[in-house]
Amino acid sequence: MEKGAFSPEKFKNIATPFYYYDVELLSKTLKAVKEEISKYGFSQHYAVKANANQNILKQIATAGFGADCVSGNEIKAAANAGFPTSKIVFAGVGKTDKEINLALDYNIFCFNVESLPELEVINSLAEKKGKVASVALRINPNVDAHTHEYITTGLNENKFGFSLTSLEHVIYAIKSMSHIQLIGIHFHIGSQITEVDTFLPLCEKVNELQDLFESKGVALQHVNVGGGLGIDYDDPNNNPVADFKSYFELFHKHLQLRKGQHLHFELGRAIVAQCGSLITRVVYVKEGDSKKFVIVDGGMTDLIRPALYQAYHKIENISSNLPAEKYDIVGPICESSDVFAKDYEINKTTRGDLLALRSAGAYGEVMASQYNCRELPKAYFSDSL
Numbered sequence: 001m002e003k004g005a006f007s008p009e010k011f012k013n014i015a016t017p018f019y020y021y022d023v024e025l026l027s028k029t030l031k032a033v034k035e036e037i038s039k040y041g042f043s044q045h046y047a048v049k050a051n052a053n054q055n056i057l058k059q060i061a062t063a064g065f066g067a068d069c070v071s072g073n074e075i076k077a078a079a080n081a082g083f084p085t086s087k088i089v090f091a092g093v094g095k096t097d098k099e100i101n102l103a104l105d106y107n108i109f110c111f112n113v114e115s116l117p118e119l120e121v122i123n124s125l126a127e128k129k130g131k132v133a134s135v136a137l138r139i140n141p142n143v144d145a146h147t148h149e150y151i152t153t154g155l156n157e158n159k160f161g162f163s164l165t166s167l168e169h170v171i172y173a174i175k176s177m178s179h180i181q182l183i184g185i186h187f188h189i190g191s192q193i194t195e196v197d198t199f200l201p202l203c204e205k206v207n208e209l210q211d212l213f214e215s216k217g218v219a220l221q222h223v224n225v226g227g228g229l230g231i232d233y234d235d236p237n238n239n240p241v242a243d244f245k246s247y248f249e250l251f252h253k254h255l256q257l258r259k260g261q262h263l264h265f266e267l268g269r270a271i272v273a274q275c276g277s278l279i280t281r282v283v284y285v286k287e288g289d290s291k292k293f294v295i296v297d298g299g300m301t302d303l304i305r306p307a308l309y310q311a312y313h314k315i316e317n318i319s320s321n322l323p324a325e326k327y328d329i330v331g332p333i334c335e336s337s338d339v340f341a342k343d344y345e346i347n348k349t350t351r352g353d354l355l356a357l358r359s360a361g362a363y364g365e366v367m368a369s370q371y372n373c374r375e376l377p378k379a380y381f382s383d384s385l
């Protein structure tokens, strides 16, 4: 199998495990997104939860994008990195008073509101500050994202957003909230969606809902369809940049915007996943009774996706060009789920080799923990090594 262009020489003096980010690839990805959205006048708010590393955030902010935040601290991180607060949206089912107050103080662009009690709280906190909060209703469109059950969010059984049946009542209730301005509707159906046609039913649902709002005399200026575009975990070397062209074209073709309406996106994974790799060192190669184990110094505390969602990351031995052999590649954490791959072929491996776990730029470093009293992995960037 083809390998990425890593130079183990460059990594020689760096303590493992660590994240390595290819900033040229991130830049290429951002350029590709910009090119597509500028064709149609769409806006992209980067989903900060995918990777909140300040250097990554700065590069994305510099490219001119907005930010999609799901906590008060993400709003702070985004603002610190240079995202204009006028381009920050704030989602989440459990926004606390403290977080809402912070967002009001930052004068963010829009709250993506997920429930009636949340609307009431935002209304009363905005009133205390003498402000009017701009909100979009996050609607659960009951659309199947055809992805892992832990990362599907747009079905009735999920905790996110307003159900379709509650909308009429909410539209009515908002009319008496003097410190809320309803500016749009928001959706996010799930993550790692690789088949762009999966978004078609979402477009149809949005078109239908536009009629409902219109019939209630509500003019919406903004439609936000969230994120969720997937990436190629199997073959990052040949598909380093997601198919943004087909993705944005689908919405342009199938989503009927009303006059003066603006369409927003919140891609996270598709922006940052491919630029990051977890670099880890082989501590031991252990011969089991029926299989061989490669035990590395990185574990589920550094990259939890395999343990959490049985996610696949391509693994390369960047120190070896010997013929491939089959191994179970496992971390050092005291949990049986701390396994990166089973019966996996990599070049014959010996103690001290460096492995690259690819496509780890999204939901990798940002999910790291200190379980087992481990240190958090550090990050290094291709332009400063």
Ligand SMILES: *Cc1c(COP(=O)(O)O)cnc(C)c1O
Residues within 6 Å of the ligand: 047, 049, 050, 068, 070, 091, 188, 190, 191, 192, 226, 227, 228, 229, 266, 267, 268, 269, 270, 362
């Ligand atoms: C997680 C999330 C996103 C980003 O999802 P990706 O799959 O990383 O593109 C966008 N919007 C909301 C509301 C989210 O929760």
